[in-house]
Amino acid sequence: MVAVTLAKDRYLENFDRFARVSAGSGQEWLGLVRQAAIARFAELGFPTIRDEDWRFTNVAPIAQASFARANGSGAELSPRDIDQFAVPGLVGPQLVFVNGRYAPRLSSPGSLSDGATVSSLAQAFTDARTVLEPHLARYADYARDGFTALNTAFMEDGGFVYVPRGRVIEAPIRLLYVSTETADPIVTHPRNVIVLEEDSQAVIVEEYVTLGAEVYFSNVVTEVVVGQNSVLSHYLIERDSEQAFNVSTLRVQQGRSSNVASHTVLLGGALVRNNVHPVMAGEGSECLINGLFMATGRQHMDNFMRVEHASPHCDSRQFYNGILDGRSHGVFSGRIIVHKDAQKTDAKQTNKNLLLSEEAQIDSKPQLEIYADDVKCTHGATIGQMDEGAIFYLRSRGIAEDAARALLLFGFANESLERMKVGPIRKYLEALVTQWLPQGKLVEES
Amino acid sequence: MGPNGSGKSTLAQVLAGRETYEVTRGEVLYEGKNLLEMAPEERACEGVFMAFQYPVEIPGVSSAQFLKAALNAIRRARGLEELDAMEFLALVKQKFKVLGVDEKLLHRSVNEGFSGGEKKRNEIFQMALLEPRLCILDETDSGLDIDALKIVASGVNGLRSPGRAILVITHYQRLLNYIIPDYVHVLVDGRIVRSGGKELALELEEKGYALIEGGAGAAAPGRR
Numbered sequence A: 001m002v003a004v005t006l007a008k009d010r011y012l013e014n015f016d017r018f019a020r021v022s023a024g025s026g027q028e029w030l031g032l033v034r035q036a037a038i039a040r041f042a043e044l045g046f047p048t049i050r051d052e053d054w055r056f057t058n059v060a061p062i063a064q065a066s067f068a069r070a071n072g073s074g075a076e077l078s079p080r081d082i083d084q085f086a087v088p089g090l091v092g093p094q095l096v097f098v099n100g101r102y103a104p105r106l107s108s109p110g111s112l113s114d115g116a117t118v119s120s121l122a123q124a125f126t127d128a129r130t131v132l133e134p135h136l137a138r139y140a141d142y143a144r145d146g147f148t149a150l151n152t153a154f155m156e157d158g159g160f161v162y163v164p165r166g167r168v169i170e171a172p173i174r175l176l177y178v179s180t181e182t183a184d185p186i187v188t189h190p191r192n193v194i195v196l197e198e199d200s201q202a203v204i205v206e207e208y209v210t211l212g213a214e215v216y217f218s219n220v221v222t223e224v225v226v227g228q229n230s231v232l233s234h235y236l237i238e239r240d241s242e243q244a245f246n247v248s249t250l251r252v253q254q255g256r257s258s259n260v261a262s263h264t265v266l267l268g269g270a271l272v273r274n275n276v277h278p279v280m281a282g283e284g285s286e287c288l289i290n291g292l293f294m295a296t297g298r299q300h301m302d303n304f305m306r307v308e309h310a311s312p313h314c315d316s317r318q319f320y321n322g323i324l325d326g327r328s329h330g331v332f333s334g335r336i337i338v339h340k341d342a343q344k345t346d347a348k349q350t351n352k353n354l355l356l357s358e359e360a361q362i363d364s365k366p367q368l369e370i371y372a373d374d375v376k377c378t379h380g381a382t383i384g385q386m387d388e389g390a391i392f393y394l395r396s397r398g399i400a401e402d403a404a405r406a407l408l409l410f411g412f413a414n415e416s417l418e419r420m421k422v423g424p425i426r427k428y429l430e431a432l433v434t435q436w437l438p439q440g441k442l443v444e445e446s
Numbered sequence B: 001m002g003p004n005g006s007g008k009s010t011l012a013q014v015l016a017g018r019e020t021y022e023v024t025r026g027e028v029l030y031e032g033k034n035l036l037e038m039a040p041e042e043r044a045c046e047g048v049f050m051a052f053q054y055p056v057e058i059p060g061v062s063s064a065q066f067l068k069a070a071l072n073a074i075r076r077a078r079g080l081e082e083l084d085a086m087e088f089l090a091l092v093k094q095k096f097k098v099l100g101v102d103e104k105l106l107h108r109s110v111n112e113g114f115s116g117g118e119k120k121r122n123e124i125f126q127m128a129l130l131e132p133r134l135c136i137l138d139e140t141d142s143g144l145d146i147d148a149l150k151i152v153a154s155g156v157n158g159l160r161s162p163g164r165a166i167l168v169i170t171h172y173q174r175l176l177n178y179i180i181p182d183y184v185h186v187l188v189d190g191r192i193v194r195s196g197g198k199e200l201a202l203e204l205e206e207k208g209y210a211l212i213e214g215g216a217g218a219a220a221p222g223r224r
């Protein structure tokens, strides 16, 4: 308890320094938001396992660690250094962030016509205030969550995407976060703001990778506003180092008849918390929440879904698959909240888990809070080993046992990838997933 | 042929190598080799193929991936060059045509969401592709409409050759209108109680198994 308090104080001290530096930059409006957020963080602190929403995840390793603020290190990277993270066949704007800071030399934002904008958030603070201000920190609720409060207090950079009314951006927009080796472990607070006006469309790919960095903490908040009749796909690819911490919150505000797909793939990190929180505020909207988490060693991956049906005739579909090996621990909490007026809600949730070792562990918890009476809500979770009948089927066709197991495991992961529409991203993930598999080579060879 | 529960599927599964069955007595010689000592995949590589009564769904694994893995495993075992993606596709398409299979199948997950008929037809297609020397069809005709039945039958007939044995397990004489058997054996309670030519199937159709069982009871007592 003492240690936790100390860590909190460190953030509060850091904030005072941070606030002094960023004061007087003509961004008083931002300063006010940050001040309110740090005040709330001072009250909330970090959650503990006594908190119902954090029952299965002990964040003490984050709360007790001493993370320095990023100081612009890694700026010397050249485009060649990040070649290894290229997605074959993917064309589109790409913003690269090194240790949380926008790296213009590594980025290719392209130039979008018709008033669409892809830029760093730091730039948007000055250039796009009129778009930002009505949305920033309006949806990701820093009053409820310590990590979001912390992010909001320290937010200074991230991706900003603005798609005006009627505009369709087909090329996926990639936000690539690279962590590099630093003298001391650092914390970054990436903040992404995506605003789609009505009748528009975009694809966002958010990815976290490491270049030699081992211990670091990414505390991410992505706020997304999807206007009436708009279509958004969001991909989160988390490939942090096996000693890193990643807490991220995707908060989506959906307008009438909007259509959102959230795809998440967690592969890295020592302790990962993945919050996905869409609010279907407009009638007739749809939401697909698709995820895959693969953990081994002592990795801990917690997926926390909070799907809010806040208006009538909305459909939500959740599919999360988990593969757990070694002594890893997976968590899936799927909360569906159906508000009083959200009649004709249709909500489905499926969480399937494969345990590959005796020591691996999964906690799967559906939670329905239903305040309307005319709704359809279903949920199901499975926890098991590989299907021996399926293994026999493959072997009876000549496929060796180890290859059959590898193929089956790939298939289980691929169920999630198949729901992704962007071909190059799907292929890229197929390769990453195959690499991860204990016998992935056998899948490649077959 | 034989009534429900007489051990037909058990025989088929044991031959294919299903490990949930324990063989307590006897041996199975296949081309001079002890089949029971081989792993299921070795048997497949040696040319044994069982069309499953209940084919298994494998979500996330495309038929293309599965078929290519199987075909190349068997080709390796036979000392043949593995096929690359292009060669594989060409071969598959040619076989698809013969059996009237839709090419879209390649991109679908193995058996997932297939109708009963599609699953059975897929088994026959795999058989045609892998060119086994011992084919065991476990009630491939059950639950098929007449069109699907004809397709399955033509697939089987297309494979008939002197170098290949085909064991067709069925309940119904109906299939035998399309696949004319060389021999008919009747399995009751784990034993072959009668053997004969194709007329035996007709006789069964007429009299039913009860008569045969009764008639054979003294000669070949069941396990029980």
Ligand SMILES: Nc1ncnc2c1ncn2[C@@H]1O[C@H](COP(=O)(O)OP(=O)(O)O)[C@@H](O)[C@H]1O
Residues within 6 Å of the ligand: B002, B003, B004, B005, B006, B007, B008, B009, B010, B011, B190
């Ligand atoms: N040779 C055998 N020894 C012991 N049990 C057997 C044998 N053959 C079949 N059985 C048992 O009889 C049951 C029915 O067998 P099955 O093969 O499914 O019949 P069929 O396919 O002819 O309907 C199964 O539970 C199986 O375990």
Ligand SMILES: [Mg+2]
Residues within 6 Å of the ligand: B008, B009, B010, B053, B139
């Ligand atoms: Mg049977």
